[in-house]
Amino acid sequence: MSGFKPQDSNAHLLWYIGSGVALVIAIVVSLIQGLGLGRSAQVNLRALSDGFFVAGVLVCGVGLLMLIDTTGFFDMLLYGLQGLWHRLTPFLHPKGQEAFYDFKTARASRRGKTRWELVLVGVGCFLIAGIFLIFYYM
Numbered sequence: 001m002s003g004f005k006p007q008d009s010n011a012h013l014l015w016y017i018g019s020g021v022a023l024v025i026a027i028v029v030s031l032i033q034g035l036g037l038g039r040s041a042q043v044n045l046r047a048l049s050d051g052f053f054v055a056g057v058l059v060c061g062v063g064l065l066m067l068i069d070t071t072g073f074f075d076m077l078l079y080g081l082q083g084l085w086h087r088l089t090p091f092l093h094p095k096g097q098e099a100f101y102d103f104k105t106a107r108a109s110r111r112g113k114t115r116w117e118l119v120l121v122g123v124g125c126f127l128i129a130g131i132f133l134i135f136y137y138m
Contacts, residue, residue: 011117018121022059026051026125045136052129060122063115070114072107079103 027035030051034043068074079100086093098106 011115014115014117015121018059018063018118022052022055022121022125025055025058026128029054042136045132049129049132049136052125052132056122056125056129058122059118059125063118063120063122066115067119070111072104072111075104075107076100078107 026048028051030047033047033050035047035051036044039047082103083097086097090096097103
């Protein structure tokens with residue numbers, strides 16, 4: 001395994017955590033929508049479709065925000081929020097705020113690689129929701 005790097009284990013961890021969170025969200029939403037043993041198959045399929053769709057929206061949305069963050073898109077917003085925080089708490093930051101260029105280069109040096117895991121977990125939830133929806137209409 002010459003291509004194995006320590007960061008690969010983090011990718012697997014993100015897959016597992018994302019899938020687990022999506023599954024928990026899907027089950028909770030499905031139970032709220034009426035999933036149960038005494039229910040008809042029609043009601044259970046609708047509830048499962050709704051649950052996996054909501055899980056897909058949430059997990060895919062978080063994944064897309066993480067993906068966009070790796071491009072530096074939110075740097076200006078974070079710099080503005082940091083400036084506001086420094087103005088509200090001058091006793092904690094006597095030097096004031098650093099220059100935007102310094103802030104941007106520091107963020108760029110800490111920025112990780114592009115992460116697609118959560119987006120793909122969300123898309124998988126959409127596919128599962130679609131399968132349950134197909135069975136619902138049969």
